[in-house]
Amino acid sequence: MADNPNNNASALQPGQVESRDNGERFGRSASGCLVQLRRRVSEPGFVVTVDAERRPGVPTELITHEWASANAAFDRFMREF
Numbered sequence: 001m002a003d004n005p006n007n008n009a010s011a012l013q014p015g016q017v018e019s020r021d022n023g024e025r026f027g028r029s030a031s032g033c034l035v036q037l038r039r040r041v042s043e044p045g046f047v048v049t050v051d052a053e054r055r056p057g058v059p060t061e062l063i064t065h066e067w068a069s070a071n072a073a074f075d076r077f078m079r080e081f
Helices: 067-080
Strands: 017-019 025-028 034-039 046-050 061-064
Touching: 025 067, 034 067, 046 067, 061 067
Parallel strands: none
Antiparallel strands: 017 025, 025 034, 034 046, 046 061
């Protein structure tokens, strides 16, 4: 798989998820938004993002040190966006 998940993201269908060997994941949510779970570079931890329009009270990014929290956020973003 390519180093940049965006290279493959355009081919994903809504609901489809791809995983890398290092555990990073990216996918298209039910509505077609790109959701990514990546390891942080600057310090330990993970970041989960979704390319959805921001709405008051609805986070589009989560930064955590816990793998379980990152995976749970990824799954939630895939469902909710």
